[in-house]
Amino acid sequence: MRKIRLFIASxxxxxxxxxxxxxDWLFTDADYxxxxxxxxxxxxxxxxxxxxxxxxxxxxxYKGKKGFVFSKTxxxxxxxxxxxxxxIKSFIDKLRNDSGGDIWLVGGAEIIHYFIKxxxxxELILSIHxxxxxxxxxxxxxxxxxxxxxxxxxxxxxxxxxxxxxxDLKT
Numbered sequence: 001m002r003k004i005r006l007f008i009a010s011x012x013x014x015x016x017x018x019x020x021x022x023x024d025w026l027f028t029d030a031d032y033x034x035x036x037x038x039x040x041x042x043x044x045x046x047x048x049x050x051x052x053x054x055x056x057x058x059x060x061x062y063k064g065k066k067g068f069v070f071s072k073t074x075x076x077x078x079x080x081x082x083x084x085x086x087x088i089k090s091f092i093d094k095l096r097n098d099s100g101g102d103i104w105l106v107g108g109a110e111i112i113h114y115f116i117k118x119x120x121x122x123e124l125i126l127s128i129h130x131x132x133x134x135x136x137x138x139x140x141x142x143x144x145x146x147x148x149x150x151x152x153x154x155x156x157x158x159x160x161x162x163x164x165x166x167x168d169l170k171t
Contacts, residue, residue, distance in 0.1 A: 002096045003122040004045075006105045006112060007037050008139065011129055015136030016107060021053045025131050027160055032127055042066060042101035045092070047111035048074055051081065054106075065104075068095070070111055092120050113141045116148055121169050124150065130161035 009026055010016050017023050044062055046054075048071030054061065060080045067081035068091075074083040084091055092115075095103065105115055115121045126139075140146065150167035157163055 002043075002098070002100060003102045004092070004096065004105055004115065004120055005037075005041065005102050005123040005125065006107075006115070006121055007034070007125045007127075008107060008112075009127040009129055010139045011131050011133040011136070013132045013134065014139050015133045016109060016139045017053075017137045018133060019136050021049075021056075021137070025129065025133065027129060027162055029160060030158065032158065032162060032164060033125075033156070037104075037125065040102055041104040043068070043095065044104040044106050045070065045095075045111070046106035047071070047108050048083075049110070050106055050108040053108075062106075066100075088114060089118055089120070109137050109139065109141055112139065113143065113146070116140070116146050116169075117143070119148075119169075123153075124167045124169060126165050126167075128163045128165070130163075 008016060011025065018025070043066040045068045048069055051069040051071070063080065069081045069083050070085075070088055071083050072085055075085065076083055105112065105121060149170040151170055153166040153168055155163070155165050
């Protein structure tokens with residue numbers, strides 16, 4: 001069965017973007033394991049807001065990978081992604097059982113919340129940037145039903161101050 005992996009960055013205080021959606025605070029001085037991770041997946045999934053935000057940054061950055069966007073308003077498909085509405089859990093269960101490499105849950109906050117709540121996420125790789133934003137879009141939406149144990153796999157430190165932690169999620 002294919003793993004669903006969340007590879008994401010956050011501020012020290014747990015935000016994945018500014019309230020506006022901007023990620024201008026992210027370090028771009030090094031790869032931080034992204035290329036190796038990207039090579040390990042062949043499919044990615046994301047929410048509609050994240051998809052629209054990515055397109056504002058310029059050209060779609062995930063060419064050559066199967067892409068699925070969960071959306072209640074966008075339909076059909078284009079050269080890069082297929083839009084999925086309806087029962088997300090059934091779709092993911094089928095996708096996990098298809099042949100292929102691992103699946104990257106790109107974001108955003110609402111879909112991450114859903115994947116954690118439904119116990120669909122297998123691994124979390126979090127790059128914590130040494131910055132406090134004070135406000136923004138949280139990585140984890142406050143919800144007592146999300147109580148989930150994590151198993152630490154690896155910790156990497158970088159000279160920039162970035163800390164990358166990898167966890168397996170216990171079901």
